[in-house]
Every structure is written in structure tokens, then in C-alpha cells.
Amino acid sequence: MPAAALLVAATALLPREAGWAAVLALVIGLGVPHGALDGEVAKPFLAPRFGRAWFPVFAAPYLALTAAVLMAWRWAPDLTLAGFLALSVLHFGSEDAGPGRPAEALVRGGLxxxxxxxxxxxxxxxxxxxVTHTAMPVLPDWWTLPAWAWLVLASAWLCLRRPPFETLAELAGLSLAFLVLPPLSAFGLYFVCLHAPRHMRSLADDPARAPAVDGMGRAVVLALPIFGLTLLIGLLLWPTYPQANGVERLLALTLQGLAALTVPHWLLDRWVEGRLRAGDDRGTAPAPSR
Ligand SMILES: CC1=C(/C=C/C(C)=C/C=C/C(C)=C/C=O)C(C)(C)CCC1
Ligand SMILES: [Fe+2]
Incomplete structure (x- = not known):
């Protein structure tokens, strides 16, 4: 992980476009695989009911949602961007803070x-x-104003809650990254070094979710097939992007694709969370093969 952090931070030394390309390669190669474990998360719920058909039952709605979001980027780019950012705050925050801590989730996911x-x-x-393929000479107010509101909320939370040292250290380190690195590099650092491993570790450590994922090594291996499929879909979509320059096209495809995958990725997480809390009786079904 420290090696990955150095690698991402080093992208700040490159010229802008080369830096973008390097961060995106790291985001794709080291960050995206955490979502590729969604199959393992869904399988224990679907396999007992659908047998070997569990994969199409899982993948069809997942890919339909992904396709809908990719189309939304073209029809309503601003609205889709706003929705993506809001969803990211929720998704990052719930992974960082853990369940049942809405204020902490907003502070950490909002950062x-x-x-x-x-x-x-x-x-x-x-x-x-x-990413949106629109003219955006300045950042829209609908982003800047909530960002100021976040700053107020985060300051209040820090003063009132006095979080433990590790949380403070993480918030400080991350803030420093966003202060000194180009924004895409700082995002890459958060995504590759905090969000993705945290998600993989929480699956590996939780025997109820994705039981086949029982260690970090196993997590990586099990993520590979769906990760490969994701790359293939990205490759097929490549020619449909209008950006003339290759790096810009990679930026648009990666970020639009992240948004499109995050919608089912987040919904699945909510759904599984709800099922586990409701005490689903998965134990009565034969254990999934593997
Ligand atoms: C690209 C980029 C940004 C936003 C990235 C987002 C919003 C990513 C969301 C990814 C998700 C939710 C993945 C799920 O696992 C910033 C940091 C605003 C500014 C710098 C460049
Ligand atoms: Fe995620």
C-alpha cells in the first residue's frame, strides 16, 4: 500500500495529461477491482434460489443500470454529474465511517x-x-456552495465529536493530499489506497458478506474475472467517446464508467446490508461451490 501511495503521488510530477493517464491507469488497475467483487457479494443470496443461473440474474440488472447511467451522461450531463457526486459522498462515507454514523459519513465521504x-x-x-464533454469554465455553484457547507459541517463535527486519533490522522493526511497534489492525483490516492482496500478488507473480514472472500489474496483472485469483463466492456465503449485526444477519452470513459458502476455497486451494498440486518436465512441453502 505505501508503494501504491507513492506511485499515485508521483503522478503529480508528470505534465498534466501524462499525470491524468498515469492516475487513471492506477485507478483502473488497483481501484476498480473492488467493485468486481460484487458478484461474490450477490452470489450467496442468488445461487440458492437460481442455481447456476445466478450470474445472469445478477449481471443483467447490474449491466442495465450501468447502461442507463452511461446514457444519462449524454442526455443530462450536469444532472448526472451532480447525482454521481452525491452518490459518491454516500458511498465513500458509509465505507469510511461504518453503518449508523451519518454525520461522520458525511464528513469523511464529503472530503x-x-x-x-x-x-x-x-x-x-x-x-x-x-468528463461531461460540456463547457465548464468555472465550477458550478451547485458544487461550490455545498462544498462550503461541508467545510462548516466538518469543522463543527471535529470540534464537537473529537474523533479518535486514527480518524483525525486520516482526515489530515487526506486533506494534505488534496492541498498539495493535483485533484485527480489526490482522488486516485484516496480511491486506490483507502476506499478500495477498505472495501476489500471489510468483505474479507466479514464472514456473512461474500463468504468466499476470506482473505485479501482470495479477494484479488475472485475479482479478476469480472474485472476482465469490465475492461472488455470499456474497450468496446472506447470508440463511442467523442473526445479526440486519447487521454481525455480515457478520463471521460473512466469517470463516466465509475459513476455507472457505482450505482448498482451502491444499491447492492444497501440491499445486502438490509438483508443481513433482517436476518436472511441463507444458512438453509447449500453452501455455494468453491
Ligand atoms: C475524478 C475527480 C473527482 C471525483 C471523483 C469521484 C466522484 C469518484 C467516485 C468514485 C466512486 C464512487 C467509486 C466507487 O467505488 C474529484 C475528487 C471530485 C476531483 C478530482 C477528480
Ligand atoms: Fe466502492
Whole structure:
């Protein structure tokens, strides 16, 4: 992990476009696989009921949602971006804070979305002009104003809650990253070094969710097939992106694709969370093969 952190931070030394390409390669190669474990999360719920058909039952609605979001990027880019950012705060926050801590989730999940808007608004606008393929000379108010609100909330939370040292250290380190690194590099650092491993570790450590994922090594191996499929879909979509320059196209495809995958990724997480809390009787079904 420290090696990955150094690698992501080093992308800040490259010229802008080369830096983008390097961060995106790391985000794809080291960050996206955590979502590829969604099959393992869904399998114990679906396999007992659908047998070997569990995979199409899982993948069809997942991919339909993904496709819908990819189309939404073209029809309503601003609205889709706003929805993506809001969803990211929720998704990042619930992974960082754990269940049942809404204020902490908003503070921690909001950091990677609010800080770049406050610290590097121009570079952030430039990135999302490419992603949405629209003119975005300045960052829209609907992003900047909630970012200020986040700052107020985060300050109040820090004063009132006095979080434990590890949380403080993480918030401080991450803030420093967003202050000194280009925003895409800082995001890459958060995504690759905190979000993705945290998600994989929580699956590996939780015997109720994704029981086949019983260690980090196993997590990586089990993620590979769906990760490969994701890359293949990305490759097929590549020619449909209008950006002329390859790096800009990679930026748009990666970020639009992340948004599109995050919708089913987040819904699945909510659904499984709900089922586990409701005490689903999965134990009566034969254990999944593997
Ligand atoms: C690209 C980028 C940003 C936003 C990234 C987002 C919102 C990613 C969400 C990913 C998710 C939710 C993945 C799920 O596992 C920032 C940091 C605002 C500014 C710098 C560039
Ligand atoms: Fe995630």
C-alpha cells in the first residue's frame, strides 16, 4: 500500500495529461477491482434460489443500470454529474465511517468531493468539462456552495465529536493530499489506497458478506474475472467517446464508467446490508461451490 501511495503521488510530477493517464491507469488497475467483487457479494443470496443461473440474474440488472447511467451522461450531463457526486459522498462515507454514523459519513465521504472544489476549483472544472464533454469554465455553484457547507459541517463535527486519533490522522493526511497534489492525483490516492482496500478488507473480514472472500489474496483472485469483463466492456465503449485526444477519452470513459458502476455497486451494498440486518436465512441453502 505505501508503494501504491507513492506511485499515485508521483503522478503529480508528470505534465498534466501524462499525470491524468498515469492516475487513471492506477485507478483502473488497483481501484476498480473492488467493485468486481460484487458478484461474490450477490452470489450467496442468488445461487440458492437460481442455481447456476445466478450470474445472469445478477449481471443483467447490474449491466442495465450501468447502461442507463452511461446514457444519462449524454442526455443530462450536469444532472448526472451532480447525482454521481452525491452518490459518491454516500458511498465513500458509509465505507469510511461504518453503518449508523451519518454525520461522520458525511464528513469523511464529503472530503474528497468538497476539498477539490474549494482548493483547486479550476483544475476540477477542467477535469469535469472533459468528463461531461460540456463547457465548464468555472465550477458550478451547485458544487461550490455545498462544498462550503461541508467545510462548516466538518469543522463543527471535529470540534464537537473529537474523533479518535486514527480518524483525525486520516482526515489530515487526506486533506494534505488534496492541498498539495493535483485533484485527480489526490482522488486516485484516496480511491486506490483507502476506499478500495477498505472495501476489500471489510468483505474479507466479514464472514456473512461474500463468504468466499476470506482473505485479501482470495479477494484479488475472485475479482479478476469480472474485472476482465469490465475492461472488455470499456474497450468496446472506447470508440463511442467523442473526445479526440486519447487521454481525455480515457478520463471521460473512466469517470463516466465509475459513476455507472457505482450505482448498482451502491444499491447492492444497501440491499445486502438490509438483508443481513433482517436476518436472511441463507444458512438453509447449500453452501455455494468453491
Ligand atoms: C475524478 C475527480 C473527482 C471525483 C471523483 C469521484 C466522484 C469518484 C467516485 C468514485 C466512486 C464512487 C467509486 C466507487 O467505488 C474529484 C475528487 C471530485 C476531483 C478530482 C477528480
Ligand atoms: Fe466502492
Amino acid at each position: 474528497p468531493i468538497a476539498l477539490p472544489a474549494l482548493v483547486r476549483p479550476d483544475e476540477t472544472a477542467r477535469i469535469f468539462a472533459v
